[in-house]
Amino acid sequence: MPQPSLTTADLTIRFGGHVAVNNVSCSFHPGETTVIVGPNGAGKTTYFNLISGQLPASAGSIHKGNLDITRMSPSTRAKHGIGRAFQLTNLFPQLTVLENIRLAVQARSGAGWRLFRPAESLTALTTDAQKYLEAAHLTDKAAMTAAALPHGDQRKLEVALLMAMEPDIYMFDEPTAGMSLDQAPAVLELIAQIKSDPTKTVLLVEHKMDVVRALADRIIVLHNGELLADGAPDEVMASQIVRDVYLGTATEETA
Amino acid sequence: MKQSFGTIAVKTTMLIIAALLLFAPFLFQDIRALEVAARICIFIVLVASYDLLIGYTGIVSFAHTMFFGFGAYGAAIALKQMGPGWDAVALGALAGVLVSLVVATVIGLISLRVKAIFFAMITLAAASVVLVLASQLSQITGGEDGITYRAPDIFKTATKLMVDDDGKVVRWFGVKLNGKLAGYYFVFASSLALFLVLLRITVSPLGTVLMAIRENEARAEAMGYRVVAYRTFVFCLAAVVASLAGSVYAVWLKYTGPDTALAFHIMIDILLMVVIGGMGTMWGAVVGAVLLVMAQYYLRDLMGAASEALHGIPLLPELLAPDRWLFWLGIIFILLVYFFPKGIVGTLMLRGTRT
Numbered sequence: 001m002p003q004p005s006l007t008t009a010d011l012t013i014r015f016g017g018h019v020a021v022n023n024v025s026c027s028f029h030p031g032e033t034t035v036i037v038g039p040n041g042a043g044k045t046t047y048f049n050l051i052s053g054q055l056p057a058s059a060g061s062i063h064k065g066n067l068d069i070t071r072m073s074p075s076t077r078a079k080h081g082i083g084r085a086f087q088l089t090n091l092f093p094q095l096t097v098l099e100n101i102r103l104a105v106q107a108r109s110g111a112g113w114r115l116f117r118p119a120e121s122l123t124a125l126t127t128d129a130q131k132y133l134e135a136a137h138l139t140d141k142a143a144m145t146a147a148a149l150p151h152g153d154q155r156k157l158e159v160a161l162l163m164a165m166e167p168d169i170y171m172f173d174e175p176t177a178g179m180s181l182d183q184a185p186a187v188l189e190l191i192a193q194i195k196s197d198p199t200k201t202v203l204l205v206e207h208k209m210d211v212v213r214a215l216a217d218r219i220i221v222l223h224n225g226e227l228l229a230d231g232a233p234d235e236v237m238a239s240q241i242v243r244d245v246y247l248g249t250a251t252e253e254t255a
Numbered sequence: 256m257k258q259s260f261g262t263i264a265v266k267t268t269m270l271i272i273a274a275l276l277l278f279a280p281f282l283f284q285d286i287r288a289l290e291v292a293a294r295i296c297i298f299i300v301l302v303a304s305y306d307l308l309i310g311y312t313g314i315v316s317f318a319h320t321m322f323f324g325f326g327a328y329g330a331a332i333a334l335k336q337m338g339p340g341w342d343a344v345a346l347g348a349l350a351g352v353l354v355s356l357v358v359a360t361v362i363g364l365i366s367l368r369v370k371a372i373f374f375a376m377i378t379l380a381a382a383s384v385v386l387v388l389a390s391q392l393s394q395i396t397g398g399e400d401g402i403t404y405r406a407p408d409i410f411k412t413a414t415k416l417m418v419d420d421d422g423k424v425v426r427w428f429g430v431k432l433n434g435k436l437a438g439y440y441f442v443f444a445s446s447l448a449l450f451l452v453l454l455r456i457t458v459s460p461l462g463t464v465l466m467a468i469r470e471n472e473a474r475a476e477a478m479g480y481r482v483v484a485y486r487t488f489v490f491c492l493a494a495v496v497a498s499l500a501g502s503v504y505a506v507w508l509k510y511t512g513p514d515t516a517l518a519f520h521i522m523i524d525i526l527l528m529v530v531i532g533g534m535g536t537m538w539g540a541v542v543g544a545v546l547l548v549m550a551q552y553y554l555r556d557l558m559g560a561a562s563e564a565l566h567g568i569p570l571l572p573e574l575l576a577p578d579r580w581l582f583w584l585g586i587i588f589i590l591l592v593y594f595f596p597k598g599i600v601g602t603l604m605l606r607g608t609r610t
Contacts, residue, residue, distance in 0.1 A: 052477060053477075054473070054477070073476070073481070074473075074476045074477050075476050075477075075478075075479050075480055075481045075482070076479075076481075078476075078477055078478055078479030079479045084477050086474070086477075090471060090473070090474045091470075091471065091474070092466070092467045092470035092471050092474065092475075093470055093471070094466070094470055095463070095466055095467065095470060099463055099466075102460075102463065103463055103464065103467050103475070103478060103480075104478055106460045106463070106464075107478045107479040107480055108479070112460055112461060112464045112480055112485070113460075113461060114459055114460045114461060115455070115456050115459050115461050116452075116455055116456070116459060117459055117460070118455070118458045118459060119458060119459055119460045119462070119463055122460065125460070161478070165478060165479065
């Protein structure tokens with residue numbers, strides 16, 4: 001096993017008396033796609049929010065490689081290579097598709113503080129952005145506002161934004177949510193493309209079993225904020241404990 | 256991208272306004288018209304810098320006149336104490352900019368990370384404090400009466416920029432080439448320069464980041480932008496521009512008091528101009544400033560004339576009596592907001608574009 005690219009140790013967050021994520025210790029490795037499953041309210045998105053910095057950890061630590069990122073702001077984590085996509089489409093609606101992508105590109109290049117050059121004249125930025133537009137098959141829609149895109153294209157843009165940030169850790173929260181069956185493959189194809197790079201670590205929250213099967217190298221199961229199972233897809237899917245969780249028997253005893 | 260009809264209309268209007276302001280002293284040869292033109296120039300800058308906050312970044316501040324006032328009072332106090340000279344103007348403007356920077360940084364850092372409403376309240380409180388200070392510290396600020404002083408000699412009406420053989424001031428197209436003319440072009444050039452800087456910033460990468468913060472703060476942060484730093488920076492930037500505009504206006508007016516530089520009605524004017532013109536576009540600032548300043552100066556005259564013309568017809572002359580100009584301004588404002596929900600420019604630019 002190579003050195004883990006991301007490690008959470010005893011990661012915990014409490015909201016008042018409610019423990020949403022409880023002592024989750026887990027390591028993720030480059031070239032590995034981990035799918036996080038679990039019933040609603042299991043703490044999957046909260047776990048994501050802790051890693052990307054939207055929520056502060058109550059206890060435990062998060063390391064990217066050897067770097068302790070537990071107390072860093074989301075923007076600093078992003079600069080250190082943590083890229084996060086969101087469950088609900090989370091774009092800049094009134095900006096054009098190209099501008100959306102360019103924002104991600106320029107965040108990486110540090111051009112955000114440049115005041116006196118028109119952004120359009122910074123050709124390096126724009127060419128770079130075009131590359132991701134092409135990858136997401138959005139080139140012909142570059143001038144449209146993100147709000148005007150059909151839902152499927154918005155999800156593609158969401159993934160393209162993440163790719164344009166060129167993070168080491170990709171975090172997708174239900175990337176195909178709300179997409180029709182014929183739209184989903186386009187997004188999955190993009191994720192497969194990321195997955196093919198052995199230096200990238202991919203984390204994915206997903207419900208749809210066909211998506212899980214298609215992408216997962218490893219599955220972890222969260223339930224009531226705790227890490228319940230961790231292993232190869234076939235193993236985990238076959239285990240009794242996971243079946244119990246999904247069939248609801250385990251939920252009742254703690255409810 | 257193909258330009259829509261609306262965009263072309265807006266750009267044409269901009270060129271016309273720019274040309275009118277550039278040749279204002281020659282086109283409208285009376286003192287009052289020149290006052291109006293200078294005021295329009297200054298307010299374009301003031302409104303554009305405010306739009307950078309409210310329209311581009313989504314920051315609601317009520318302290319914009321305060322920064323305008325810092326610049327105006329800085330120049331005014333320096334000119335009063337040191338006598339008319341460019342050193343006084345430079346020093347006063349610099350002092351205004353420094354005070355604005357410090358105050359903006361402090362307000363920004365303590366309150367831009369919290370909820371927008373809290374920030375708005377802080378700016379309101381700061382502006383009120385400064386207004387009270389300006390009227391209380393009367394030995395420095397002249398209190399409610401304000402300060403009258405002399406501008407640098409080149410702006411004196413008696414100054415002759417060019418003389419003919421008899422030693423009389425030369426006229427071009429009937430306009431005397433005197434200090435008043437120099438003064439107007441000082442205001443015009445400074446305003447144009449400041450406006451162009453702002454315009455440039457809005458299309459820069461920074462401008463896109465500001466809009467991204469307005470659109471989706473959390474995502475901008477997740478992408479690696481330190482939102483608080485950007486917000487504080489743009490707040491300071493807008494403050495500095497407003498302050499410089501204040502200094503220029505103080506030099507032009509040769510008088511600075513609460514009514515010209517600090518009062519809340521100026522803040523309300525700025526807000527109205529932004530809303531009328533359209534938020535989030537620099538051209539909106541231009542249109543808003545032109546329309547509202549013109550209305551403030553000429554609506555009364557226009558209504559007076561209309562009232563005269565309708566003499567004899569029942570009710571109408573009464574309704575159009577010049578004293579009721581504020582009432583009509585209100586009605587015009589409501590109609591504008593109703594028919595141009597995104598401001599005149601904002602709505603026009605959308606027309607004809609497919610979204």
